[in-house]
Amino acid sequence: MKNKTVVRSMDILNLFIDHSALTFQEIIDLSHIPKTSVYRMLISLEEMGFVEKGKDSKYRLGLLFLTYGNLVSSRLDIRQIAYPIMLDLHEELKEAINLIVKQGDEAIYIEKVDSYQKVRLYTAVGRRSPLYAGACSRIILSFLQDEEIESYLSNVELNSFAMGTIIDKEILFESIQNARKNGYTISNSELENHTSAIAAPIFNHRGEVIAGISIAGIEANYQNEKVDIFAKKVIDAANEISEKLGYLI
Known part of the structure; x- marks a missing residue:
């Protein structure tokens, strides 16, 4: 059985395939996930380095993905x-x-x-x-x-x-x-x-x-x-x- 939080977190990360940067509200609108859940998941994803929040208050994929991306590419x-x-x-x-x-x-x-x-x-x-x-x-x-x-x-x-x-x-x-x-x-x-x-x-x-x-x-x-x-x-x-x-x- 899939973990709901993990699935929703992936839904948020997948938004960045088509969008280089998103505001908090845009993530809510595109993911259709409740505001409080999006907030909690973004904090966790940011702490782990999967996303980062810029000075413009927009979220982007974190540098951790460069590490993963380079590993995948090299293999x-x-x-x-x-x-x-x-x-x-x-x-x-x-x-x-x-x-x-x-x-x-x-x-x-x-x-x-x-x-x-x-x-x-x-x-x-x-x-x-x-x-x-x-x-x-x-x-x-x-x-x-x-x-x-x-x-x-x-x-x-x-x-x-x-x-x-x-x-x-x-x-x-x-x-x-x-x-x-x-x-x-x-x-x-x-x-x-x-x-x-x-x-x-x-x-x-x-x-x-x-x-x-x-x-x-x-x-x-x-x-x-x-x-x-x-x-x-x-x-x-x-x-x-x-x-x-x-x-x-």
């Missing part, structure tokens, strides 16, 4: 291997480049390069999405073992996030089949309206899909011949990362 070999390849791809295409890994029935973004991307996208490091929604998530789903895919499709409830989210299981299965045939998948307005992404799978030395890499940006840039160009680029990048992880192409 994610795939992130270290992928980053320079992602950087080169971003420099060439000027589109956002995302790296995502599977965590349960979800995918989590562990790296992003978007210096030249003027429009803020749904994707952000630490953000999660279901495996069926978005190119980068679905590319991982598409290359799981057949029995894993069957089990997932049997149990998942498809919910809409944006106007292009796939909510029909037959269409989802068709998308998975196309991804396996083409080596990439594409999404349009699935997690956020008017955005697109093209993703390819990353494999480990055992031939298991362990991550996905995507090129993402505004939907208008992902039309006609651009699809073939971006698809080839992202497949080449994914293959290069896979090779460095010991996968024999």
Whole structure:
């Protein structure tokens, strides 16, 4: 049974994925947690170094997260291997480049390069999405073992996030089949309206899909011949990362 205080504390910390700084009242409004509970938890989180209160009376993530973040980063070999390849791809295409890994029935973004991307996208490091929604998530789903895919499709409830989210299981299965045939998948307005992404799978030395890499940006840039160009680029990048992880192409 989950500890209610711990769960609520995590709910507060998760607010900072999308917000760099929040006032006490904003935390209450966004979390829907009673004022007295928020107050107690913020004091505890501040004492432990998870959050800090600035002179502007706004709360931010504490320096302790830098320590944890550096530890996690140093232990994610795939992130270290992928980053320079992602950087080169971003420099060439000027589109956002995302790296995502599977965590349960979800995918989590562990790296992003978007210096030249003027429009803020749904994707952000630490953000999660279901495996069926978005190119980068679905590319991982598409290359799981057949029995894993069957089990997932049997149990998942498809919910809409944006106007292009796939909510029909037959269409989802068709998308998975196309991804396996083409080596990439594409999404349009699935997690956020008017955005697109093209993703390819990353494999480990055992031939298991362990991550996905995507090129993402505004939907208008992902039309006609651009699809073939971006698809080839992202497949080449994914293959290069896979090779460095010991996968024999």
